[in-house]
Each structure stands twice: as structure tokens, then as C-alpha cells.
Amino acid sequence: MNESTAAAPEAPSPAFALSIVVPVYNGADSVPVLVEALAKLEVPGGHEIVLVNDCSPDNSLEVCRELCRRNSVALTVVNLARNFGEHNAVMAGLAHARGAYIINMDDDLQNPPEEVVRLWQYARDHDYDVVYTYYAEKQHAAWRNLGSRFTNWCADHLLDKPKGLYLSSFRCMSAFTARNILAHTGPFPYVDGLIMQVTQNIGRLQVQHLPRAGGKSNYTIRRLVRLFMSMFLNFSVMPLRIGTLTGFVMAGLGLLVFLIILVEALFGRTPQGYASVMAAILLLAGVQLIMLGLVGEYLGRLFLTVNRKPQFIVRDVERNARASNGKAAS
Structure with missing residues (x-):
């Protein structure tokens, strides 16, 4: 019997017990506070911090480089050539992380750094491939919370996601999961979808969610729609x-209306309804355009993937001495 299986990427020996990957965009004010708190964490086996500058328009890159030079904790700065988006930046961070477990978190200080060790320990002690966090109360704007609920509802039906699992950007994954996620090289990565393709050994842990320390969210309506x-x-x-189902439903409604008009004509009544005819035409035209748009999106993404649109491009990488040696703090 011939069996076709995907070979797992070769596993290098982890240099650290934990890597913390932080995409940075407009984070010049918050990143120093975050790194200072993360550097003080006590992680048996050592930890490293990987900051991914997603071509931030402020001076985040200079701030990250200065933190790299003067910090004793192992710190790596990955500088992307242009803005690729959060999930692409996370993929770049995963590619440079060398921990047995990898935690991904935002740079806005809404996830307390104190929760990092608890999240890592929970994933390690329960031997989960991935652990997602969830919140008793989210400190986002109402429209963001509504959008998150809708996205999670869609994910329940599209991603083979365990019911009730909240897809948070504050998550911990094993190096095994990260290696297999990185096998995906397409230009439109969605990290949570890739995780669901790799494993169902997923846990959840409740953590705190704090109000933003300052500034505003980098997610605009346009970015959220692109991510969705x-x-x-x-x-x-x-x-x-x-x-296809919508097409069948519309065809059934069209047949029903045709039968109504036919009955009216047989009984000598002049069929009424210029307005209803125009409404039907506009409705059908709208459905057709939506379907053309969906097909066009699929074809466009396939075209860009075939033409090797890059997932991310790293301009340069800077590591401090501890990161370069790949040694945990003693």
C-alpha cells in the first residue's frame, strides 16, 4: 500500500525554553515598557525576545535597535523591507524564533507581560501544541468586539475550529507547530487558520486584558476587512x-414569481409590478457581482501565489550578544 504523507520539517535543538515574538508598528512608546517587563521574567531554561519591525512609520526601528544593544536579555530585531501586515510579521518572527515554545503578543501592553510565564507553563505542563488566551472582559471598542465575535463565528464554520475557542493574538505554540506553519509560503497567511491545519491539540487559558496604555489601535476597518x-x-x-446555494434559492424564487405571473395572465389580469421587476433585476445583478467578486478574489490570490508574491522580506536582522550566542541567561 502506498501512503502519501507530508514530512515534518527537521527539528533543530531549541536554544531557549521560550521565545516571545512581538510585531511592532507605531510602538515606539510602548515597546520599551514591554521589553523592560519581559526582560525581568524568570523562565527556567531562558527566554528570548524577537521584535519584528513591520516598516513602522514612527521611530520604532531605532527604539528596537537601542533596546537590542543595551539589554542583557537575548533580543533579536527583525526589520522588514516594507509593511506586510501583522500576520506576515508574525510569520517572520516565527522564522527567527529559537525557543521550544513561542508566545506571540501585541506591542500595545493590553496583554500583561506577567501573564507570559503562566501561559508558557500552562502549554508546557499540559503538553498542548497551542494555547489560546481569552478574556473575561475585552478592553476594545464596541465595534472591534462585535467584529471579533463575527469573525470567530465564521471561523467556527470555515476553519474546523473547536467550538467555543476564541482566536486571540496572544497565544503560545510549540516549536513543532511553528515549524509546520512556516512550511506555508503563500503571501496571505492567516496564522490561526494555519494552526488549525496543523493540530487540534489546543488549549485555552483566561488572562487579563488591559485598556490601551496610549495611542489608538493600528487596525483600521480596511485592515480588518483584509484580514477577514x-x-x-x-x-x-x-x-x-x-x-451556488444562493443561486439555487434565487432561481427558485424566480420560478415562483414566473408561476404567479402566469396565473395572473391566464385569468385575464394584467401583471403588475414595474417596481418589483426592477427590484428583482437589481437583486439578481447584485448577487451575480458578489459571486464574480468572490471568484475574482480566489483567482487573484492564486495568481499572486503562483507569481511568488513574497510573504515577507527581511531587510536586516540585529541580535545582541546573548541572542547571537544562543545561550539562555544563567
Whole structure:
């Protein structure tokens, strides 16, 4: 019997017990506070911090480099050539992380650094491939919370996600999971979808969620829509199936209306309804355009993937002495 299996990438020996990957965008004010707190953590086996500058328009790169030079904790700064988006930046950070476990967190201080060790220990002690965090109360704007609930509802049906699992950007994964995620080289990564393709050995842990220390969220409506489209289209053909089902429903309604008009004509009544005819035409045209747009999105993403649009491009990497030696703090 011939069996076709995907070979797992070769596992290098981890240099640290824990890597902490932080995408940085407009984080010049918050990153120093975050790094200072993370550097003080006590992690048996040692930990490293990987800061990924996603071509931030402020002076985040200079701040990160200065932190790299004067910090005793192992610290790596990955500088991307242009802005690729949060999930692409996370993929770049995973590619440079060398820990047995990797925690991904934002740079806005809404996730307390004190929760990092507890999250890592929970994943390690329960032998989970991935642990997602969830919050008793989220400190986001109402429209962000509503969007998160809708995205999670869609993920329940598109990503083979365990029911009730909240997809948080504050998560811990094993090096095994990260290696297999990095096998994906497409230009539109959605980290949570890639995780669901790799493993179902997933846990959840409740943590604190704090108000933003300052500034505003870097996620605009446009960025959130782009992220949603990556989740909606990259891991399922269900949108196309929904379109097919919608076509059948509209065809059934059209047949029903045709029968009504036929009955009216047989009984000598002049069929009424210029407004209803125009409404039907506009509705059908709208459905057709939506389906054309969906097909176009699939084809466009396939075209860009085939033409090797880069997932990320690293301009340069800077490591301090502790990171370069790949040794944990004694």
C-alpha cells in the first residue's frame, strides 16, 4: 500500500525554553515598557525576545535597535523591507524564533507581560501544541468586539475550529507547530487558520486584558476587512458553495414569481409590478457581482501565489550578544 504523507520539517535543538515574538508598528512608546517587563521574567531554561519591525512609520526601528544593544536579555530585531501586515510579521518572527515554545503578543501592553510565564507553563505542563488566551472582559471598542465575535463565528464554520475557542493574538505554540506553519509560503497567511491545519491539540487559558496604555489601535476597518478575507477565502471553498446555494434559492424564487405571473395572465389580469421587476433585476445583478467578486478574489490570490508574491522580506536582522550566542541567561 502506498501512503502519501507530508514530512515534518527537521527539528533543530531549541536554544531557549521560550521565545516571545512581538510585531511592532507605531510602538515606539510602548515597546520599551514591554521589553523592560519581559526582560525581568524568570523562565527556567531562558527566554528570548524577537521584535519584528513591520516598516513602522514612527521611530520604532531605532527604539528596537537601542533596546537590542543595551539589554542583557537575548533580543533579536527583525526589520522588514516594507509593511506586510501583522500576520506576515508574525510569520517572520516565527522564522527567527529559537525557543521550544513561542508566545506571540501585541506591542500595545493590553496583554500583561506577567501573564507570559503562566501561559508558557500552562502549554508546557499540559503538553498542548497551542494555547489560546481569552478574556473575561475585552478592553476594545464596541465595534472591534462585535467584529471579533463575527469573525470567530465564521471561523467556527470555515476553519474546523473547536467550538467555543476564541482566536486571540496572544497565544503560545510549540516549536513543532511553528515549524509546520512556516512550511506555508503563500503571501496571505492567516496564522490561526494555519494552526488549525496543523493540530487540534489546543488549549485555552483566561488572562487579563488591559485598556490601551496610549495611542489608538493600528487596525483600521480596511485592515480588518483584509484580514477577514484571508480567513474567509484561504482555507475553505465554502464561500463558493454559499454562492451556488444562493443561486439555487434565487432561481427558485424566480420560478415562483414566473408561476404567479402566469396565473395572473391566464385569468385575464394584467401583471403588475414595474417596481418589483426592477427590484428583482437589481437583486439578481447584485448577487451575480458578489459571486464574480468572490471568484475574482480566489483567482487573484492564486495568481499572486503562483507569481511568488513574497510573504515577507527581511531587510536586516540585529541580535545582541546573548541572542547571537544562543545561550539562555544563567
